[in-house]
Amino acid sequence: MSTDVAFLAEFADGAPARSALELAAGAAELAGQSGGAAVALAYGPGADAGAAGLGAAGAVRAVVLGSGGGPAIGHAAALAAAVGQVEPLAVLAPATPNGRDLAAALVGLLGVPAFGPVRAVEVADGRIRSEQATLQGSVITVSEPAEGAPSPSIVLVLANTFTPVEGGSGDAEVSEAPSSDAGAFGRARIAESHPAEAAVVNLEEASVIVAGGRGVGSEEGFAPLQDLAAALGGAVGASRAAADAGWIAYQLQIGQTGKVVKPALYIACGISGAIQHRVGMQTAEHVVAINKDPDAPIGEFADLFVVGDLFQIVPKLTQEIKRRKA
Amino acid sequence: MGGDEAYLVTDDALAGADEWATARVLAAALDKLAPDVALMGMASDDARGSLVPGAVAAIRGLPLLSYGAELTMADGAARIRRLSASGFDIIEAPLPVVASVTDQVGEPRYASLKGIMAAKRKPLETWSLADIGLAADDLHGAALTRVIEARPPEAKPPTERVADVDADEAVTRIVDWLAARKLV
Numbered sequence: 149m150s151t152d153v154a155f156l157a158e159f160a161d162g163a164p165a166r167s168a169l170e171l172a173a174g175a176a177e178l179a180g181q182s183g184g185a186a187v188a189l190a191y192g193p194g195a196d197a198g199a200a201g202l203g204a205a206g207a208v209r210a211v212v213l214g215s216g217g218g219p220a221i222g223h224a225a226a227l228a229a230a231v232g233q234v235e236p237l238a239v240l241a242p243a244t245p246n247g248r249d250l251a252a253a254l255v256g257l258l259g260v261p262a263f264g265p266v267r268a269v270e271v272a273d274g275r276i277r278s279e280q281a282t283l284q285g286s287v288i289t290v291s292e293p294a295e296g297a298p299s300p301s302i303v304l305v306l307a308n309t310f311t312p313v314e315g316g317s318g319d320a321e322v323s324e325a326p327s328s329d330a331g332a333f334g335r336a337r338i339a340e341s342h343p344a345e346a347a348v349v350n351l352e353e354a355s356v357i358v359a360g361g362r363g364v365g366s367e368e369g370f371a372p373l374q375d376l377a378a379a380l381g382g383a384v385g386a387s388r389a390a391a392d393a394g395w396i397a398y399q400l401q402i403g404q405t406g407k408v409v410k411p412a413l414y415i416a417c418g419i420s421g422a423i424q425h426r427v428g429m430q431t432a433e434h435v436v437a438i439n440k441d442p443d444a445p446i447g448e449f450a451d452l453f454v455v456g457d458l459f460q461i462v463p464k465l466t467q468e469i470k471r472r473k474a
Numbered sequence: 475m476g477g478d479e480a481y482l483v484t485d486d487a488l489a490g491a492d493e494w495a496t497a498r499v500l501a502a503a504l505d506k507l508a509p510d511v512a513l514m515g516m517a518s519d520d521a522r523g524s525l526v527p528g529a530v531a532a533i534r535g536l537p538l539l540s541y542g543a544e545l546t547m548a549d550g551a552a553r554i555r556r557l558s559a560s561g562f563d564i565i566e567a568p569l570p571v572v573a574s575v576t577d578q579v580g581e582p583r584y585a586s587l588k589g590i591m592a593a594k595r596k597p598l599e600t601w602s603l604a605d606i607g608l609a610a611d612d613l614h615g616a617a618l619t620r621v622i623e624a625r626p627p628e629a630k631p632p633t634e635r636v637a638d639v640d641a642d643e644a645v646t647r648i649v650d651w652l653a654a655r656k657l658v
Contacts, residue, residue: 160559219565221528221538221540224532245524245540245541245556245557248523248524248525248528248540249528249538249540250528251525251528252493252497252524252525252526252527252528252529252531252532252538253528253529253531253532253538254532255493255494255497255525255528255529255532256494256497256501256528256529256530256531256532256533257532257533259494259618260494260618261492261494261617261618261619262492262493262494262523262525262618262619263619264523265522265523277622280521281627282520282521282522283519283520284519285627286626286627287624287625287626287627288624288625288626288627288628289621289623289624290621290622290623290624291619291620291621291622292619292620292622293618293619293620294614294615294617294618294619294620295620296614297614297618297619298618304523304525331535332531332535332536332537333531333532333537333538335537335567335568336537336538336539336565336566336567336571337565337566337567338563338564338565338566339553339563339564339565339566340563340564341558341561341563341564342558342561342562342563342564343558343560343561344560344561347560348559348560350559356657380658388577392578398543398557398562398578399557399559399560404517404519404577405516405517405576405577405578412657413652413657427519427522434655434657436648436651436652438644442637447633447635448633449633450633451630451631451633451634452633452634452636452648452651453633453634453635453636454636454637454644454647454648455635455636455637455638456636456637456639456641456644457641460641461641461644461645461648464641464642464645465645465648465649468645468646468649469649469658472649472653472658473658
């Protein structure tokens with residue numbers, strides 16, 4: 149085993165995902181503690197050309213797993229082969245569907261321990277020590293590899309846990325993953341691709357989110373939320389009820405079966421705050437809730453709970469924020 | 475609810491099983507049953523790692539169809555609808571597969587009285603680790619991870635409540651609150 153810290157770096161359309169830049173910073177931080185190097189494990193369209201550029205984000209080396217499209221899990225065999233070669237202390241994976249699939253494949257293929265999604269992670273006594281919220285946030289646990297557990301430790305990391313390096317420079321030293329047979333994971337293929345008519349923002353990257361729920365009432369009801377989000381430089385999200393009703397794209401659903409977000413500010417409008425929603429946003433730094441129902445569960449965990457009509461409050465809030473900014 | 479047979483894997487050696495050990499056990503049990511589709515939820519509500527389906531697929535050497543909002547089978551293949559960055563993809567793999575699905579895949583139906591009565595006569599078999607060909611030593615004490623500390627979350631300040639005010643006053647209070655935290 150080396151003291152290097154590896155991370156998954158997903159590429160799409162020739163550019164690294166935001167998660168790749170965040171994990172590069174995280175891997176560099178942990179590698180500083182372990183005395184090793186941050187190593188990118190890059191995959192997806194554009195990974196071959198773009199991997200060197202991860203040097204500016206904190207990677208010392210980069211191994212390209214593959215640059216094809218198709219399901220990310222198709223890179224699992226190359227990932228396992230690359231991990232066998234690099235022998236890192238840990239592999240950081242984004243807690244996204246693709247990142248979790250690849251992390252799961254490593255756990256199964258290599259028989260290695262998995263941690264997280266973590267809220268903090270460090271290298272202590274030469275091994276990973278992670279801190280995570282479990283049982284719906286009711287308990288904080290600190291974990292490490294069991295005695296004699298093989299390396300690497302696989303660490304799932306939520307978006308906005310690490311901050312990308314700004315103004316970095318330099319290229320990572322790029323190599324190809326050892327050749328491998330894609331195996332069973334390579335048998336899944338994209339049979340059809342249906343892009344949306346309008347581009348959808350990546351909620352996991354937003355530092356301000358204005359989210360709407362059942363109380364928004366309709367697709368048109370989201371318009372004042374869009375205006376508020378624009379005034380704050382943020383993005384609009386939704387609860388499952390609003391996505392199921394067809395008022396907003398499923399990509400914008402926050403919660404147990406949607407996105408897990410960690411913005412600096414979360415404004416919940418007309419969202420009751422069921423546990424399924426809460427698990428998707430409970431790591432937000434500040435939560436403001438606006439709801440007509442004084443007994444809505446969100447009133448128990450929001451930082452600021454405003455009982456009132458969102459259709460009266462939100463447009464005026466947008467005006468006031470614009471006025472103060474001007 | 476619709477199940478025809480049930481198998482319960484239970485063994486003292488499984489206490490505190492982590493995701494890896496859980497996947498090893500499910501994979502060994504599935505080796506005996508060899509279904510066309512091993513269908514799993516996308517996450518459990520305790521640790522929320524979402525790792526078990528993919529790890530089972532890796533151990534059994536099967537394709538993984540994950541995060542399906544719809545699941546269909548035809549012509550010896552399974553297909554799922556899965557969200558992509560902006561829209562959705564249909565992902566397909568030849569059977570047998572491991573599939574994980576979201577809560578959009580279906581609504582639980584209410585069990586009928588007739589169904590509840592019929593369920594009592596359905597077979598339930600209990601398996602120990604030995605029954606699925608595993609020994610306690612194979613599972614590294616049921617986990618490759620260990621919890622060294624467990625504590626309650628940090629107490630957060632109580633919710634500030636704004637009620638019984640008009641919209642203008644509510645807006646002033648919200649903006650002041652945001653400004654005090656440098657959020658506007």
